[in-house]
Amino acid sequence: MSDNSLTRSETTATQPVPYRGGGFSPKRARWVAPVVFVILITIWEGGARLGWISPIILPAPSEALNALIDLYNSGDLIRHLSASLQRLVGGWFFGTLLGVAFGVAAGLFTLARAGIVPLVAAIFPIPKIALLPLFIIWFGIGEESKIATILFGTFFPTVIAVYGGVDNVDRGLIRMGQSFNLSWWSIVRKIILPGALPAMLSGFRISASIAIILLVAAEMIGAEYGIGAYILLAGNLMAMDQLVAGVTILSLMGLTVSWIIGRLEKILLRWRV
Amino acid sequence: MDLHLDHISHNYDGTAVLSDIHLDIPKGQIVCIIGPSGCGKSTLLRFIGGLEKPTEGQVLQVGNPPEDSLNPLTYIFQDFALLPWRTVSGNVSLVLEDHGIKGNAADAIIKDVLARTKLSDFADALPKQLSGGMKQRVAIARALAVRPACLLMDEPLSALDSQTRELLMDDLVDLWVRENYTAVYVTHNLNEAVRLGHKVVVLSRRPGKIREIVEIDIPLQDRQAHEHLLSEKQAHLWELMREEAMAADQELAHV
Ligand SMILES: Nc1ncnc2c1ncn2[C@@H]1O[C@H](COP(=O)(O)OP(=O)(O)OP(=O)(O)O)[C@@H](O)[C@H]1O
Numbered sequence: 001m002s003d004n005s006l007t008r009s010e011t012t013a014t015q016p017v018p019y020r021g022g023g024f025s026p027k028r029a030r031w032v033a034p035v036v037f038v039i040l041i042t043i044w045e046g047g048a049r050l051g052w053i054s055p056i057i058l059p060a061p062s063e064a065l066n067a068l069i070d071l072y073n074s075g076d077l078i079r080h081l082s083a084s085l086q087r088l089v090g091g092w093f094f095g096t097l098l099g100v101a102f103g104v105a106a107g108l109f110t111l112a113r114a115g116i117v118p119l120v121a122a123i124f125p126i127p128k129i130a131l132l133p134l135f136i137i138w139f140g141i142g143e144e145s146k147i148a149t150i151l152f153g154t155f156f157p158t159v160i161a162v163y164g165g166v167d168n169v170d171r172g173l174i175r176m177g178q179s180f181n182l183s184w185w186s187i188v189r190k191i192i193l194p195g196a197l198p199a200m201l202s203g204f205r206i207s208a209s210i211a212i213i214l215l216v217a218a219e220m221i222g223a224e225y226g227i228g229a230y231i232l233l234a235g236n237l238m239a240m241d242q243l244v245a246g247v248t249i250l251s252l253m254g255l256t257v258s259w260i261i262g263r264l265e266k267i268l269l270r271w272r273v
Numbered sequence: 274m275d276l277h278l279d280h281i282s283h284n285y286d287g288t289a290v291l292s293d294i295h296l297d298i299p300k301g302q303i304v305c306i307i308g309p310s311g312c313g314k315s316t317l318l319r320f321i322g323g324l325e326k327p328t329e330g331q332v333l334q335v336g337n338p339p340e341d342s343l344n345p346l347t348y349i350f351q352d353f354a355l356l357p358w359r360t361v362s363g364n365v366s367l368v369l370e371d372h373g374i375k376g377n378a379a380d381a382i383i384k385d386v387l388a389r390t391k392l393s394d395f396a397d398a399l400p401k402q403l404s405g406g407m408k409q410r411v412a413i414a415r416a417l418a419v420r421p422a423c424l425l426m427d428e429p430l431s432a433l434d435s436q437t438r439e440l441l442m443d444d445l446v447d448l449w450v451r452e453n454y455t456a457v458y459v460t461h462n463l464n465e466a467v468r469l470g471h472k473v474v475v476l477s478r479r480p481g482k483i484r485e486i487v488e489i490d491i492p493l494q495d496r497q498a499h500e501h502l503l504s505e506k507q508a509h510l511w512e513l514m515r516e517e518a519m520a521a522d523q524e525l526a527h528v
């Protein structure tokens with residue numbers, strides 16, 4: 001038989017089967033992001049030093065860094081940051097808490113679903129910034145109106161993510177719970193909530209980004225301290241270095257939030273295939 | 274405790290699925306149910322375990338379940354239905370927690386059932402780390418933990434490869450020889466039916482009616498020795514099934 005195949009290979013062209021698999025599965029490459037980042041910063045800094053980029057249009061990264069250091073030394077950085085973080089955490093926490101409660105209710109009860117889902121669909125698309133003046137009239141110009149804006153903005157996407165997650169819990173697992181006579185509360189606590197957790201966490205990712213956007217918007221309308229207020233002031237004074245410094249802080253905030261949720265997913269969803 | 278199916282009929286949205294099923298499931302016997310796809314076997318099993326109600330007729334418990342039984346009617350599902358976020362022992366303890374069995378008492382039961390299903394070394398593994406056969410053994414362990422009076426199994430082995438299936442079938446036979454459990458076993462596999470069943474109930478195509486009940490008198494542990502008789506029974510079942518399947522095929526062609 002081997003003779004046969006040898007003679008065949010002499011007369012007809014023999015070649016490996018063409019490879020068509022692979023791709024469609026990006027891998028982790030930790031070094032890429034820092035390299036891209038360093039290259040961009042270097043080009044930017046070089047451009048500014050060589051005079052290609054006017055400092056009025058865009059300050060050099062080093063100047064923005066100096067502005068950041070000045071801000072830190074003056075002690076204002078802590079004040080701005082703590083004011084912003086308090087609003088962010090307060091608004092996001094209560095928005096998420098209410099969102100999870102309403103989302104689970106909409107996922108479990110017919111009446112709650114019929115009441116909540118159309119309401120959410122009607123209000124979710126309204127930009128919450130448009131409601132800020134209303135909140136200021138209701139809650140005053142102080143912290144409450146800012147927190148209410150963030151709370152409102154995070155509530156709706158959370159409701160949608162959570163009830164979608166509850167809907168997608170494997171019905172077979174619920175039926176299993178019933179077949180072993182688990183109580184209603186046990187089924188909710190031990191089967192439905194853990195099953196909806198992946199969807200909840202990805203909902204948190206989205207709502208946290210929305211919270212940061214709304215935070216800045218609310219602080220720009222009226223606040224003494226806060227990253228948004230700092231950026232607005234820098235813009236009014238045409239202090240581009242401070243403006244870039246402020247935007248960098250926002251970006252770092254976003255990165256931190258995303259990192260925290262990534263860690264949570266790693267720890268809480270270890271069981272996922 | 275015996276089970277008695279009293280003239281059960283059912284329709285889903287006007288489509289008749291089951292018609293006049295009248296059947297006894299005596300204590301200590303394995304009753305296999307076979308029939309063409311869609312004839313209502315899974316539906317019937319859901320009625321027996323009280324997960325759904327038939328439109329007509331009822332399922333009766335004759336006599337009381339044993340005192341120590343935590344969950345008299347216990348399912349073993351085709352897709353295992355394990356909680357992926359709980360370990361093997363966590364999945365077993367799930368069904369004990371609601372009965373207030375915790376701590377040492379629970380540990381003792383878990384240890385016992387895992388030993389009986391040869392899973393002692395995997396108590397802390399997550400389902401994603403287990404093979405299909407192991408997952409089904411976990412589901413069996415979980416079912417044993419509540420000391421069922423009757424096991425309800427819906428194609429428990431059909432998601433597994435044939436070697437694993439053989440091994441698990443031997444496990445089920447051994448277990449029965451030791452404990453004489455009652456079971457209703459739904460399957461497509463005629464070989465499983467003749468190896469496990471004291472009675473094999475053949476359902477007709479939809480709406481499912483009892484077409485024939487084939488009794489197999491050979492004790493479970495001796496069945497390997499009577500291959501000839503078993504293959505005769507299996508051939509007979511196959512004849513019945515083929516007629517139904519062919520008729521069902523014709524009907525679908527007309528739709
Ligand atoms: N919840 C339901 N609602 C409506 N129709 C259903 C429902 N469950 C099952 N059916 C229908 O009832 C019939 C019987 O279904 P069942 O799952 O009991 O069949 P089966 O004998 O278990 O089939 P298979 O061998 O493929 O598992 C099928 O025609 C199915 O489409």
Ligand SMILES: [Mg+2]
Binds near residue numbers: 427
């Ligand atoms: Mg079925």
